[in-house]
Amino acid sequence: MRDALAGLRRYQEAERPPRPPVRPIAAQVGRAVLRDYGGAGPPVVFVPSLINPPGVLDLAEDNSLLRWLAGQGVRPLLLEWGSPVPDERDLSVAGHVERYLLPLIAALGGRPALAGYCLGGTMTIAAAARADVSALVTIAAPWRFAGFPDEARASLNDLWRSAEPAAERLGLMPMEVLQTSFWRLDPARTVGKFERLGRGAMAEAAIPGFVALEDWANDGPPLTLAAGRELLVDLFTGDRTGRGEWIVAGSPVDPARLTCPVLDVISTSDRIVPAASAPGIGTPLSLGLGHVGMIVGGRARTLLWEPLAQWLRAATRA
Template sequence: MLRSETGHDPDKMAAALHGLRAYQAAPRAPRPAPMPAIARAGRATLLDYGGEGRPVVFVPSLINPPHVLDLLPDVSMLRWLSTQGLRPLLVDWGEPSPGEAGLGIAGHVETLLLPLLETAGRDAAMAGYCLGGTMALAAATIRPPAALALIATPWRFSGFPDEARAGMADIWEQARPTAQAMGLLPVEALQAAFWRLDPRRTVEKFVAFGQSERSPDAIRRFVALEDWANDGAPLTPAAGQELAEAMFGRDDPGEGRWTVGGRTVDPAALACPLLDIISTTDRIVPAASATGAGTRVTLAQGHVGMVVGGRARATLWQTLAEWLTRPHMA
């Protein structure tokens, strides 16, 4: 894949490999201390980031670890929000076992997310990032929160480029036999699918990392983010199948056919205020895949950059803090 994306340019390939080796050899900063778990549902836990004010349950994607929302002590949306009159609570999905092979995305909502929401209280709001937003929408249909904020959330999967949808189908077909034999879908399979959404950017960032002089702080941030991107628990085969076939394949959510807990999930029919934050430059979850419902805020930052980038606090973080503490939330 690296060779194809460098266009058989030996100089560019050498530069990318040099950057990759520099990343691998770079020192690692310790992860922030884990926050206390205040509730558990099966393997999933709800982590408390403290703070005074309304609880907000943050629902991360099943793909990659949840700590992108708490990347480093000074690059942590959740720790910052805890100083802004809110009490962030983070869902940690944990690691599935082969015995959960039949648990799909909808099943994660029904058996793990909804019980955790019950422990947060009826005045709690919710915020979902990426596929976590899709799942938060389903949970909000069954148990309406005080409000729901979506961050780079895919809903209308027909809004993804055709090649991205075909690539997801291809990777699932290749991974299916292994997933069924293991009872688990290695996260690397899905990471490869999302890597295909913006492969040139993946190569270019390692070229830039190897060629530029960076401060220790910039190296620390780059390494922490790449380590996060290359990490993650496996998925259940049923969740991988639902993502590849029902979502990317048939667009069941966007076509009004996705049901969770016996109810059809319809963003326009939610019984709570809805904020949908999208980005015009997001190549992982394109703006065309957004719900089209509720109040829309448009940014111009990448899928991950909007959460941890240099402008994240002034844009995404501040937007969330202001909306979640408005009078309409009373």
């Protein structure tokens, strides 16, 4: 406990370097914007989850998937969802696709590619089924929610039941509520990383990256009430996507009917989104990296960034 508390204090007091410069806006619909990372290649819209902020895809100057891709013949555009307000309480996950993602694709023009991370991947499958896109990449994207362990699904259902009364009053579901579910996946690891920091077992060179990643993981806007309900009740508990019952823009979404090229990136060691929940479409790319490690870890460039850039160049020029 002494080491863990010392680690927490060291994390709190660590110096935060300036964030990478904010990129210009390529398109905007309401609170949602597309940030343009430049590059001479075809546009690829990167769609993050609704749960955490999009910064993990642009974590630091020397550890940014999007800035690196901009120099590899790809033009990345990052979707920032913005913060919902209480009068959006009835906006579901599907509603975010309808109100923001599809109009942003239309505003951009042409046939961009889509790349979705985590729940953003689930949402890009729906968008690719409703818009004319050149290619689709899903990265650690849950679709068959029955592939999650029964214990995890039951825990999330319990979490919703306990959070629902407050969420109903707020019209929003705070991100901190969902964060507790991630901590429950491996409580010992959650505490252990701060123990290592507190007793000086973490290399000094690794601490800035640790701080940046923890800041990202513990930040984020709330979910709308309807999005929280749909995520925890309809998707995790009811598996509406996996059962072919998820309605977006008026009809069920069937990933098997997509006509564009698809790259389905999964991890065999992902504790957040297990491989068994992947959509199982298109060309598979299987990694032995964690949910976040595949984006910002030490082996991410070799195992994900480079094959992703190669696939995107080929798929969007076909």
